[in-house]
Amino acid sequence: xxxxxxxxxxxxxxxxxxxxxxxxxxxxxxxxxxxxxxxxxxxxxxxxxxxxxxxxxxxxxxxxxxxxxxxxxxxxxxxxxxxxxxxxxxxxxxxxxxxxxxxxxxxxxxxxxxxxxxxxxxxxxxxxxxxxxxxxxxxxxxxxxxxxxxxxxxxxxxxxxxxxxxxxxxxxxxxxxxxxxxxxxxxxxxxxxxxxxxxxxxxxxxxxxxxxxxxxxxxxxxxxxxxxxxxxxxxxxxxxxxxxxxxxxxxxxxxxxxxxxxxxxxxxxxxxxxxxxxxxxxxxxxxxxxxxxxxxxxxxxxxxxxxxxxxxxxxxxxxxxxxxxxxxxxxxxxxxxxxxxxxxxxxxxxxxxxxxxxxxxxxxxxxxxxxxxxxxxxxxxxxxxxxxxxxxxxxxxxxxxxxxxxxxxx
Amino acid sequence: xxxxxxxxxxxxxxxxxxxxxxxxxxxxxxxxxxxxxxxxxxxxxxxxxxxxxxxxxxxxxxxxxxxxxxxxxxxxxxxxxxxxxxxxxxxxxxxxxxxxxxxxxxxxxxxxxxxxxxxxxxxxxxxxxxxxxxxxxxxxxxxxxxxxxxxxxxxxxxxxxxxxxxxxxxxxxxxxxxxxxxxxxxxxxxxxxxxxxxxxxxxxxxxxxxxxxxxxxxxxxxxxxxxxxxxxxxxxxxxxxxxxxxxxxxxxxxxxxxxxxxxxxxxxxxxxxxxxxxxxxxxxxxxxxxxxxxxxxxxxxxxxxxxxxxxxxxxxxxxxxxxxxxxxxxxxxxxxxxxxxxxxxxxxxxxxxxxxxxxxxxxxxxxxxxxxxxxxxxxxxxxxxxxxxxxxxxxxxxxxxxxxxxxxxxxxxxxxxxxxxxxxxxxxxxxxxxxxxxxxxxxxxxxxxxxxxxx
Numbered sequence: 001x002x003x004x005x006x007x008x009x010x011x012x013x014x015x016x017x018x019x020x021x022x023x024x025x026x027x028x029x030x031x032x033x034x035x036x037x038x039x040x041x042x043x044x045x046x047x048x049x050x051x052x053x054x055x056x057x058x059x060x061x062x063x064x065x066x067x068x069x070x071x072x073x074x075x076x077x078x079x080x081x082x083x084x085x086x087x088x089x090x091x092x093x094x095x096x097x098x099x100x101x102x103x104x105x106x107x108x109x110x111x112x113x114x115x116x117x118x119x120x121x122x123x124x125x126x127x128x129x130x131x132x133x134x135x136x137x138x139x140x141x142x143x144x145x146x147x148x149x150x151x152x153x154x155x156x157x158x159x160x161x162x163x164x165x166x167x168x169x170x171x172x173x174x175x176x177x178x179x180x181x182x183x184x185x186x187x188x189x190x191x192x193x194x195x196x197x198x199x200x201x202x203x204x205x206x207x208x209x210x211x212x213x214x215x216x217x218x219x220x221x222x223x224x225x226x227x228x229x230x231x232x233x234x235x236x237x238x239x240x241x242x243x244x245x246x247x248x249x250x251x252x253x254x255x256x257x258x259x260x261x262x263x264x265x266x267x268x269x270x271x272x273x274x275x276x277x278x279x280x281x282x283x284x285x286x287x288x289x290x291x292x293x294x295x296x297x298x299x300x301x302x303x304x305x306x307x308x309x310x311x312x313x314x315x316x317x318x319x320x321x322x323x324x325x326x327x328x329x330x331x332x333x334x335x336x337x338x339x340x341x342x343x344x345x346x347x348x349x350x351x352x353x354x355x356x357x358x359x360x361x362x363x364x365x366x367x368x369x370x371x372x373x374x375x376x377x378x379x380x381x382x383x384x385x386x387x388x389x390x391x392x393x394x395x396x397x398x399x400x401x402x403x404x405x406x407x408x409x410x
Numbered sequence: 411x412x413x414x415x416x417x418x419x420x421x422x423x424x425x426x427x428x429x430x431x432x433x434x435x436x437x438x439x440x441x442x443x444x445x446x447x448x449x450x451x452x453x454x455x456x457x458x459x460x461x462x463x464x465x466x467x468x469x470x471x472x473x474x475x476x477x478x479x480x481x482x483x484x485x486x487x488x489x490x491x492x493x494x495x496x497x498x499x500x501x502x503x504x505x506x507x508x509x510x511x512x513x514x515x516x517x518x519x520x521x522x523x524x525x526x527x528x529x530x531x532x533x534x535x536x537x538x539x540x541x542x543x544x545x546x547x548x549x550x551x552x553x554x555x556x557x558x559x560x561x562x563x564x565x566x567x568x569x570x571x572x573x574x575x576x577x578x579x580x581x582x583x584x585x586x587x588x589x590x591x592x593x594x595x596x597x598x599x600x601x602x603x604x605x606x607x608x609x610x611x612x613x614x615x616x617x618x619x620x621x622x623x624x625x626x627x628x629x630x631x632x633x634x635x636x637x638x639x640x641x642x643x644x645x646x647x648x649x650x651x652x653x654x655x656x657x658x659x660x661x662x663x664x665x666x667x668x669x670x671x672x673x674x675x676x677x678x679x680x681x682x683x684x685x686x687x688x689x690x691x692x693x694x695x696x697x698x699x700x701x702x703x704x705x706x707x708x709x710x711x712x713x714x715x716x717x718x719x720x721x722x723x724x725x726x727x728x729x730x731x732x733x734x735x736x737x738x739x740x741x742x743x744x745x746x747x748x749x750x751x752x753x754x755x756x757x758x759x760x761x762x763x764x765x766x767x768x769x770x771x772x773x774x775x776x777x778x779x780x781x782x783x784x785x786x787x788x789x790x791x792x793x794x795x796x797x798x799x800x801x802x803x804x805x806x807x808x809x810x811x812x813x814x815x816x817x818x819x820x821x822x823x824x825x826x827x828x829x830x831x832x833x834x835x836x837x838x839x840x841x842x843x844x845x846x847x848x849x850x851x852x853x854x855x856x857x858x859x860x861x862x863x864x865x
Contacts, residue, residue, distance in 0.1 A: 011684055187444050187445055205438070214428045226463075230459050230466065231463060233455055233459025234438065235459070236456070238459075242445060
């Protein structure tokens with residue numbers, strides 16, 4: 001397959017993605033995380049059918065980079081609100097704490113596992129452990145949205161699930177800035193890790209502020225595209241050239257826009273629909289990047305990391321059932337629901353893969369992919385059961401049209 | 411941007427734009443100084459962002475002194491390009507060539523979509539004379555001027571007479587190209603109504619088609635002259651005829667398909683245009699179809715055989731507002747400044763002679779067609795502007811003749827920049843003097859962004 005044909009294929013996929021977000025009647029169809037596109041990419045990729053060979057996949061690296069960074073921007077812009085409702089600060093703190101806890105569980109497991117059972121040097125073990133933790137720390141908000149829309153859920157537990165899923169992006173997005181600033185090759189070399197982290201986030205904040213100023217008093221949707229695209233591409237490219245984390249830069253940019261722009265709702269309404277059209281090709285490419293032919297110790301490490309993630313999430317659920325009223329009595333199910341992960345975890349793995357291709361990146365991408373599949377298998381079902389037990393949905397009664405009572409985003 | 415041709419900008423808005431422009435240059439300047447040797451795909455991403463943002467801001471700022479937006483895009487590219495600040499390197503400029511493909515397809519689609527049968531029918535005799543006289547005179551006379559001053563043009567040194575004639579003919583074709591979107595932009599801004607405005611739109615759109623056919627013919631004619639191998643036979647014309655017919659047939663099919671899509675689905679036109687621009691351009695090249703002519707025909711069919719023309723134009727406007735900025739800014743970055751330093755007297759001479767020949771040819775054709783006095787006097791004014799199409803033709807010529815193509819393109823960009831700078835100003839002046847503008851009415855957004863630019 002040549003590059004143009006592949007590009008056309010990706011555009012068709014984007015088109016499908018845009019239909020998925022645009023059509024009212026088909027919401028709730030497809031998988032919450034888009035895992036099917038990840039699998040499709042894997043099947044078409046060099047590992048299985050080789051319809052798309054490795055060099056072709058690698059020639060699309062800029063597309064992946066831009067896609068991943070755009071997802072960061074979308075997540076940043078939409079971070080503070082679920083639909084029209086702001087996410088309360090305590091829930092942001094709670095979500096960050098839960099993400100950090102799970103990340104720590106996974107990182108510690110991977111660190112010790114890799115130290116003892118893999119031949120990787122120590123610096124790579126640290127990089128692997130830290131990034132694996134970040135990949136596993138996200139809960140995709142699409143999973144919550146999918147269940148809520150499909151079953152017409154409404155209530156405090158649905159709200160909590162939507163809020164924590166939404167707020168879970170902050171920890172991996174910002175922590176990735178630290179990991180990338182720490183990795184060898186990060187520029188400027190004269191700066192410390194802290195300095196590089198500040199450059200990563202500062203770049204995003206400066207560009208976000210610039211975009212907010214340029215969007216000015218009147219919001220002109222058509223003309224705003226140039227500004228948003230220009231600033232995000234500049235931030236992405238600048239961070240990538242410095243070997244820092246473009247995802248973190250664009251997330252910071254989106255968050256700055258959400259905080260300082262008077263047009264935050266317009267911007268969110270404008271760019272949120274682009275998420276699926278961007279996400280699906282990125283997932284397909286991620287699937288094609290996946291290398292499952294890893295040494296056995298690394299495959300075992302991936303399985304161990306998954307086990308640590310499950311245990312971490314279940315522990316979080318149990319902890320919440322003791323402290324958060326809506327979760328009382330449904331802690332295990334709620335913990336299981338937080339296993340759903342998607343765009344951000346894969347984006348983190350892809351960002352690492354672009355920055356440092358090799359066996360560590362392959363392991364991380366495989367971990368992210370397995371995480372998406374496992375989350376898809378366990379997450380939505382757990383959330384449905386939790387919501388049913390909490391009395392916020394009637395068990396096994398999916399609704400056709402439940403747009404009006406969505407607690408999650410529009 | 412808070413408006414291309416929209417509401418008036420305050421001083422604080424301009425100050426914000428200037429500060430943002432400094433930030434844009436500052437960010438990439440800092441990054442390229444910290445990582446100077448990077449020539450990978452990653453540099454391309456930053457460059458696209460920079461060219462888009464800096465081009466847009468520069469055009470807004472230059473608007474305050476009456477310069478067209480295209481000048482701003484070009485200037486941003488020139489300053490950020492490999493010869494001045496080196497924020498965008500040669501490798502990146504080469505990597506951005508797919509943007510050219512996309513921009514050209516959008517320009518051709520928009521040009522076709524703006525060409526209405528009704529407008530053509532209203533002035534058929536004038537159009538016929540004007541097309542014949544103006545195109546022929548400009549082609550032949552400008553080629554003659556090119557030949558006359560060829561000793562001052564570095565990239566023609568060492569060429570024998572025959573190849574030189576070939577290059578001069580190609581330059582003549584380039585001189586025939588005009589700027590439909592500059593014309594449309596000025597007409598939309600001024601809301602001009604009258605013989606000069608109506609005729610300008612009809613003639614320039616038609617000349618789009620003419621210049622595409624002329625280029626195909628001249629390429630065929632110039633190839634044996636320049637390469638020195640073979641000659642021109644009737645078979646070549648037969649091939650050209652087939653190619654043109656095939657291009658129109660494919661374009662009509664595409665246009666019908668687009669019209670049906672617009673009517674039945676009408677959504678996600680951005681993705682559809684991207685797929686058409688990237689995918690079909692390559693396919694057309696593969697099956698030896700002239701993509702410019704095919705896209706022109708497609709746009710023409712959508713406008714004239716369905717009621718979906720405005721929707722298509724609006725979608726192109728949305729997509730183009732980003733693509734055209736990058737296209738022109740990349741053209742600016744591509745500008746070979748050292749060569750231009752040597753060429754500027756040549757560029758000025760060629761532009762001045764083109765303008766002069768255009769005025770004389772217009773007067774002759776107006777007399778032959780018995781045009782109304784206002785058209786006799788100002789009919790030439792819309793024909794000076796050049797932009798996207800001329801640059802696109804130069805890209806085609808570069809591809810066809812890589813041995814001298816880069817020098818040709820640099821001179822073309824220099825000439826187009828001059829024409830684009832002064833052309834829209836002349837056209838607006840003429841419309842004002844002929845009393846066809848409604849200066850009291852509020853400005854409206856032009857039908858194609860950027861306002862006085864493109865094609």
